[in-house]
Amino acid sequence: MSQIKYKSTRGGQADISSSYAIVQGIAQDGGLFVPQEIPKLDCPLEDLKDMSYQELAYQIMKNYLSDFTEEELKDCINKAYDKKFDDKKIAPLVKHDDVYFLELFHGPTLAFKDMALSILPHLLKTAAKKLNIEKEIVILTATSGDTGKAALEGFADVEGTKIIVFFPQDGVSEIQKRQMTTQVGDNTYVIGIEGNFDDAQNGVKQIFGDEAFNQYLSENNYMFSSANSINIGRLVPQIVYYFYAYFQMVQAGEIALGDQVNIVVPTGNFGNILAAYYARQMGLPVAKLICASNDNKVLYDFFNTGKYDKNREFILTISPSMDILISSNLERLLYHIADEDANKTKELMEKLKTQGHYEITPEMKDKLKIFHGGFATQAETCRRIKELFDKTAYLIDTHTAVAYSVYKDYLEKTGDTTKTIIASTASPYKFTTSVMKAIDSQYEGYSDFELIEKMSQLIKRETPKAIKDIDKRPVRHTTVCKKDEMKAVVEKILIK
Numbered sequence: 150m151s152q153i154k155y156k157s158t159r160g161g162q163a164d165i166s167s168s169y170a171i172v173q174g175i176a177q178d179g180g181l182f183v184p185q186e187i188p189k190l191d192c193p194l195e196d197l198k199d200m201s202y203q204e205l206a207y208q209i210m211k212n213y214l215s216d217f218t219e220e221e222l223k224d225c226i227n228k229a230y231d232k233k234f235d236d237k238k239i240a241p242l243v244k245h246d247d248v249y250f251l252e253l254f255h256g257p258t259l260a261f262k263d264m265a266l267s268i269l270p271h272l273l274k275t276a277a278k279k280l281n282i283e284k285e286i287v288i289l290t291a292t293s294g295d296t297g298k299a300a301l302e303g304f305a306d307v308e309g310t311k312i313i314v315f316f317p318q319d320g321v322s323e324i325q326k327r328q329m330t331t332q333v334g335d336n337t338y339v340i341g342i343e344g345n346f347d348d349a350q351n352g353v354k355q356i357f358g359d360e361a362f363n364q365y366l367s368e369n370n371y372m373f374s375s376a377n378s379i380n381i382g383r384l385v386p387q388i389v390y391y392f393y394a395y396f397q398m399v400q401a402g403e404i405a406l407g408d409q410v411n412i413v414v415p416t417g418n419f420g421n422i423l424a425a426y427y428a429r430q431m432g433l434p435v436a437k438l439i440c441a442s443n444d445n446k447v448l449y450d451f452f453n454t455g456k457y458d459k460n461r462e463f464i465l466t467i468s469p470s471m472d473i474l475i476s477s478n479l480e481r482l483l484y485h486i487a488d489e490d491a492n493k494t495k496e497l498m499e500k501l502k503t504q505g506h507y508e509i510t511p512e513m514k515d516k517l518k519i520f521h522g523g524f525a526t527q528a529e530t531c532r533r534i535k536e537l538f539d540k541t542a543y544l545i546d547t548h549t550a551v552a553y554s555v556y557k558d559y560l561e562k563t564g565d566t567t568k569t570i571i572a573s574t575a576s577p578y579k580f581t582t583s584v585m586k587a588i589d590s591q592y593e594g595y596s597d598f599e600l601i602e603k604m605s606q607l608i609k610r611e612t613p614k615a616i617k618d619i620d621k622r623p624v625r626h627t628t629v630c631k632k633d634e635m636k637a638v639v640e641k642i643l644i645k
């Protein structure tokens with residue numbers, strides 16, 4: 150098989166191997182790594198349709214990680230998708246209200262981030278070994294809640310790595326916070342910051358960009374890498390489950406092989422839906438990709454007008470993992486719809502940086518026709534959670550509910566009868582307060598922890614292991630720092 154190479158969306162680097170792209174994380178020119186050509190499936194869909202998740206993962210990922218040996222890649226896959234997931238299918242598809250929910254939350258932290266972050270540490274370690282890197286890899290992450298915990302869980306006690314997570318002390322849910330501060334593993338560090346998510350993110354970016362500091366750490370045998378969704382090692386594993394969902398529909402007799410489906414994705418950083426786009430480009434029969442936003446509807450505006458504008462109020466919502474005004478992975482889509490013109494992508498990204506907005510050309514906009522952008526307000530989101538629950542007794546979380554809401558609106562408007570998959574990105578147990586209040590006002594006034602028990606009673610299910618007794622686990626991480634102290638904290642952890 151020919152080796153697939155990566156290049157930067159801004160043109161500064163090319164002919165990079167997948168191992169190198171994973172270790173480096175982000176390109177030197179600030180761009181993101183993309184495959185020089187999106188690979189096509191190298192076999193008919195028919196050959197893949199009865200595979201287990203692990204088998205399918207190999208067949209899809211080998212097209213992108215072609216410098217990994219079969220043994221290396223299979224070893225990473227088997228270490229990632231094992232009993233950590235509480236469902237043998239890893240990502241089961243369930244049908245309710247004539248919609249197909251792809252449940253991506255059966256991993257150790259109850260959010261879809263586990264799908265990629267349970268394998269990334271193994272990919273990174275294997276890649277570093279292949280490249281003869283002997284330095285200890287330090288994963289530095291800012292989180293608005295879900296990424297941090299999933300990265301901690303993935304990297305905990307992985308030899309040759311340390312992971313440091315910064316989260317906004319007052320900007321995550323009680324359950325998210327407790328999930329992080331009780332994290333085990335000798336190589337894990339969790340720090341609350343007095344500031345919001347943007348402060349945490351900016352602090353981390355500054356540390357990444359501080360050459361003198363990086364040099365100093367390098368002399369002490371450390372190198373930084375990133376677990377954020379800009380890393381190609383997170384994007385590639387996410388392509389797998391869209392194929393897997395499709396084949397589950399074929400197996401259940403809901404569609405025939407070759408029929409088209411729609412896919413709806415609740416979107417923040419544009420990573421998950423970009424993976425669906427890659428799946429389509431590889432040959433998955435997809436009609437529409439529906440991008441669902443919450444009140445922070447930059448992407449809705451973008452798909453409807455061709456203008457991206459981050460100059461607006463940042464709204465804290467009940468779907469916090471989608472509260473984002475700069476969707477990093479959109480840069481990869483821009484590059485593809487600009488006919489892989491790195492100069493054009495660079496120009497748009499520079500405009501975004503200096504002016505906070507940009508507009509794409511009519512030719513580019515023309516290529517966005519397979520996308521539909523929608524958004525749901527918080528009130529609509531709550532109403533749809535209740536509506537679906539009353540109708541089917543199926544309970545969805547606030548992020549999935551944004552997607553469901555956008556889909557219902559789309560259906561009313563278009564009458565499109567194409568069968569549709571919704572990416573279900575979190576368990577309702579992760580957002581108990583918002584979900585339970587949406588169902589009934591009698592649940593107001595309880596803590597997140599008290600509502601875990603009540604949710605189990607409501608849906609007559611056992612509480613997932615990942616969250617059971619979480620309020621009784623010992624808190625291991627108590628450090629809090631100011632936003633301008635982040636670098637000093639990192640130095641203290643690493644150098645002592």
Ligand SMILES: *Cc1c(COP(=O)(O)O)cnc(C)c1O
Pocket residue numbers: 260261262295296378415416417418419420421422470471548549574575
């Ligand atoms: C991260 C996240 C999203 C958004 O995914 P992107 O890949 O950033 O678009 C949606 N829902 C949940 C629950 C998440 O954790």
